[in-house]
Amino acid sequence: DGVVKLAAMASADFPLGPAYGNQVRVTHPNGLETIYAHLKDIDVSVGQEVKTGDLLGHADDTGNSFGSHLHITVKKAGAQTPGYPAGIIDPKPYMEK
Secondary structure (H helix, E strand, O other), rough: OOEEEEEOOOOOOOOOOOOOOOOEEEEEEOOEEEEEEEEEEEOOOOOEEEOOEEEOEEEEEOOOOOOOOOEEEEEEOOOOOOOOOOOEEEEHHHHEE
């Protein structure tokens, strides 16, 4: 559960850059931020409260991508997981819940 921090269509929201394409970013009460990238469309808006299982958008091939897929990034300020850039942590423990 969390609040939509960013709901950006790549073509309309440069200078965010094209890398993640259409994306949604959600902040969570536990200090995490999740990013859902390369979306075909976005079905939420900034400030909207979302719950686990809510539709944020549909996966696609926007931005710096080579095939339709959903790119998920989990961030935590000050965290460091070996092999990941600063602030980005392994999403696997959160995907198993």
